[in-house]
Amino acid sequence: MNKKLLVKVQNLSAGYGKKVILDSINFDINSNEIVGLIGSNGCGKTTLIKSVCRIIPSQGEIIIEDKNSASMSSKVFAQNVSLVPQKSGISIDISVLDVVLMGFNPFLAVLNRPDSSMILKAEELLQLFGLYDRRLDSFQDLSEGQKQLVIIARSLVADTKILFMDEPESSLDFAVRYSMMNILKSEIKSKNKCALVSLHDVNLALKFCDKLLLIKDGKIASTVNLIEEDINSIESKLQNIYGSVRLLTVKDNDDNESLVMVKV
Amino acid sequence: MRHSTDLAIAQSQRSNKRYNLILFLIGGVLLCALFCLSLFIGKYPLTLEKLLAGDEMQWKVFKTLRLTRALVGLFGGFALGIAGYVFQTVFRNPLASPDIIGIASGASAGAAFGILFFASSLMVTVSAFGGAFLAVIFTLLLASIDKTGKNSTVILSGIAVHAFAQTILMCLKLIADPEKELASIEYWIMGSLNGINSHSIGMNIILIVISMIILFVLHRTSLILASDEGEAKMLGLNVNRARLFILLTATVAVASVVSMTGLISFIGLVAPHVAKKLIRNNNLSTMVLCGITGSCLLEAADIFARSIAATELPVSIFTSIIGVPFLVFIIFRGGKTHE
Secondary structure, eight states: OOOOOEEEEEEEEEEEOOOOOOOEEEEETTOOOOEEOOOOTTTTTHHHHHTTTSSSEEEEEEEETTTTTSSSHHHHHHHHHEEEHHHHHOOOOOOOHHHHGGGGGGGOOTTTTOHHHHHHHHHHHHHHHHOOGTSBBBBBGGGHHHHHHHHHHHHHTTTTTTEEEESSTOOOOOOHHHHHHHHHHHHHHHTOOEEEEEOOOHHHHHHOEEEEEEETEEEEEEEEEETTOOOOHHHHHHHHHHSSSSEEEEEEOOOOOOEEEEEE | OOOHHHHHHHHHHHHHHHHHHHHHHHHHHHHHHHHHHHHOOOOSSOOHHHHTTOOOHHHIIIIIIIIHHEEEEEHHHHHHHHHHHHHHHHHOTOOOOGGGTTTTHHHHHHHHHHHHOOHHHHHHHHHHEEEHHHHHHHHHHHHHTTTTHHHHHHHHHHHHHHHHHHHHHHHHHHSTTTHHHHHHHHHHHHHOHHHTTHHHHHHHHHHHHHHHHHHHHHHHHHHHHTTTTHHHHHOOOOOHHHHHOOOOOHHHHHHHHHHHHHOSHHHHHHHHHHHHHHHSSSSSHHHHHHHHHHHHHHHHHHHHHSSSSSSSSOOHHHHHHHHHHHHHHHHHIIIITOO
């Protein structure tokens, strides 16, 4: 498969005030790749996502498809990158469909409104996430998990190449987590996109990601290549983050193997 | 399954449209009625027959007094309602009103300055407009010192500028002649649609119309600003620039109104709440309804202000007297009507 370098992060450091949270972070993300961001609470995952999205100031370089992001306007940046924040800040009544349509905003001139093909696309995504029937309801009437799915749909609707997601699974139940990740994976693989996804659920990361960045104390402690590395090497890297954990191999109904992590 | 839900949604969409249409129809008819009533109510009795017969005095009263007054009620109320909606949306705060960034206090200080140092009523209008605008510029400049550009910083800066403008106003009141100028200042602050300078009204209405058009065009942007700043930025907005532009445009509208009428309280707060109770999900219809509600409120308040007592009363008394029960009624009844 043809891989193309979509994101290159070099020497990224960030912090709040004088406190350093991230220290010299380097990584690449190619097309067709889902990269999981793994680490314990407060290790800097959210800061990393906010820094690469340029929401908080940082030092270092963020290269988006060969271009330095520092020279991009918010609009051009948003045409390439979309974000799923940990929690959306939308605080007013607005229809679910209109929230998803916000995803087209970077591609619309000020005077333009979303056209019928955009509305159709948004409705298809809502159908995929099982929220089509709620499309005219207020976003505020949804459960936290449903809100999260709407924001994920918003990040997918305009087909930006790069997705940054901050714990998109946090308010979803067990089954919906897996169906959400399945949708995400098929979007990424079928449209040559890429994603950087911070996840608390390591088993979700082990099943769906191609690479893991293990963050500890604001640094990348290690990188895991889930396709090529053997189970022992992955296990020892995870033990460095989570202490005494073990990896087990389980098979699904089609004999596909996947790894699960258990605490021992 | 999909077919049946499609049908249900199509039905609910149709009923939504019909509901909105009925709302606009009721609002439109009510506004027209209030506008016509405003033309014919007042100390000097106007009649349609005499007007049609070409009575000179009747026409003079109609053109110079009544028509300007009714027009200011129409455009002023509309602008205050829309500006209130924009402020509440952009600041993500249901209690936000134009005064939150110092418009009203700036305009009061400006008007007091005009009353003290310039004799003409046109200059008082210009001075009030300048005061409102200066206050907002100060607020936004102060807020820009904080590079994070948080909403709370803008609101805190607004409070600081408001306090400062109040101090200036107090100083100006101290040096004012209690018999004449002080009374004028107090009367201006109470707000009235009476005696509006007909020279300034044309320019102010043009400014109101232009700023309304801009706010309608930027409606989608205002809604995106109602999410987190990082989120809005990742939806392609230059958040600080967009917010500054929208706030300044809304300020032009409010300053154009209050520089003509003096302070008119409550419309900017109550009209958006009434409209949002009637059309729950924020969209262009909600915004139009905010404007219509504002116009109706101001026209009705002005009709009461000039017809209840022998002397003309401040209009703000009536915007509150009509607005508060209406809001309470809508809160208790309207919440469940159209989910």
